[in-house]
Amino acid sequence: MKRVAVIKHSAASVGRLGERLDHSAVEWEEVNAAEGDSLPPVEEIGALVIMGGRMGAYETGEHSFLVEEMALARQAVDRGMPVLGICLGAQLLAAALGGSAYLADRPEVGAVPVLLTEPGYRHPIVSKVAGRRVFSMHQDTFDPPPGSVLLAYSQRFPQAFSIGSALGIQFHPETPNAEANEWAYNGARGMLERAGKTPDEFAAEMAEAEGEIVDGGHQLFDAWIAGLDG
Numbered sequence: 001m002k003r004v005a006v007i008k009h010s011a012a013s014v015g016r017l018g019e020r021l022d023h024s025a026v027e028w029e030e031v032n033a034a035e036g037d038s039l040p041p042v043e044e045i046g047a048l049v050i051m052g053g054r055m056g057a058y059e060t061g062e063h064s065f066l067v068e069e070m071a072l073a074r075q076a077v078d079r080g081m082p083v084l085g086i087c088l089g090a091q092l093l094a095a096a097l098g099g100s101a102y103l104a105d106r107p108e109v110g111a112v113p114v115l116l117t118e119p120g121y122r123h124p125i126v127s128k129v130a131g132r133r134v135f136s137m138h139q140d141t142f143d144p145p146p147g148s149v150l151l152a153y154s155q156r157f158p159q160a161f162s163i164g165s166a167l168g169i170q171f172h173p174e175t176p177n178a179e180a181n182e183w184a185y186n187g188a189r190g191m192l193e194r195a196g197k198t199p200d201e202f203a204a205e206m207a208e209a210e211g212e213i214v215d216g217g218h219q220l221f222d223a224w225i226a227g228l229d230g
Helices: 015-023 065-078 088-096 118-122 177-185 189-195 199-208 210-226
Strands: 004-008 028-032 047-050 083-086 100-113 133-143 149-153 158-163 166-169
Touching (some): 004 015, 047 088, 065 088, 065 166, 088 100, 088 133, 088 158, 100 189, 100 199, 118 149, 133 158, 133 189, 133 210, 177 189
Parallel strands (some): 004 047
Antiparallel strands (some): 100 133, 158 166
């Protein structure tokens, strides 16, 4: 198949996603839209992943590349191409396909239990995190697009939806604990404060759930990769 384009918005690693793509010998490339990299034409790729970022999906006036990403996502879905949105990527997918993304009343951070809907338990990818906690760090949320299927949710937010060939997930299956802790102790301290959690509490919570987070991330990405060839 053609290569997988992984669109980034920061210097953060793609972590377990990159590891599992390499493990499956899938050709892929990183495109850092926030640093000015040009998005690939839809004709030149076989699948699309849109990663997270600090900006909001609604901040298109400040970050015009988000408009281009949403257009590319629509084109990919129209072609039936596999599209995976993670955190900001899920919010962009929701907005691009007729839903909306917006600032939440309070952030969600840490090792979060997710609940699956009935379709979620049957879903070949999202079902891999059934009964597991996942790593979440976001201050925005989304309303899924009309016609989509809600697959997972937490106590406060939708966590996964599918529509056509697209899958949006709010949590971060790609991020190693060490990197998550770096965010918590540095760039995201303000988000943790608004969520009522200290960096030390966050780190302890993540350490206790690490096995669930790692296993769920590996299985989720392996299942998504297995579907790339139809």
